[in-house]
Amino acid sequence: xxxxxxxxxxxxxxxxxxxxxxxxxxxxxxxxxxxxxxxxxxxxxxxxxxxxxxxxxxxxxxxxxx
Numbered sequence: 001x002x003x004x005x006x007x008x009x010x011x012x013x014x015x016x017x018x019x020x021x022x023x024x025x026x027x028x029x030x031x032x033x034x035x036x037x038x039x040x041x042x043x044x045x046x047x048x049x050x051x052x053x054x055x056x057x058x059x060x061x062x063x064x065x066x
Contacts, residue, residue: 004039005035005038005039005040006039006040006041008035008040008041009040009041009042009043010032010035010040010041010042010043011042011043011044011045012032012042012043012044012045013044013045013046013047013050014044014045014046014047015046015047015048015050015051016050018051
């Protein structure tokens with residue numbers, strides 16, 4: 001990354017790694033730590049309704065392919 005990144009903000013959703021493979025979680029978290037070291041602001045947030053939304057999206061996609 002080149003230039004000043006101190007004005008950038010990244011959101012890390014708490015529920016974003018539920019069910020993810022360990023190596024995926026570790027890789028993403030390592031990348032986020034690298035961004036922090038560059039001066040990017042990283043903020044954790046929660047969206048507990050994600051599982052409900054994902055279930056609905058999957059249902060719509062699967063239903064649409066019938």
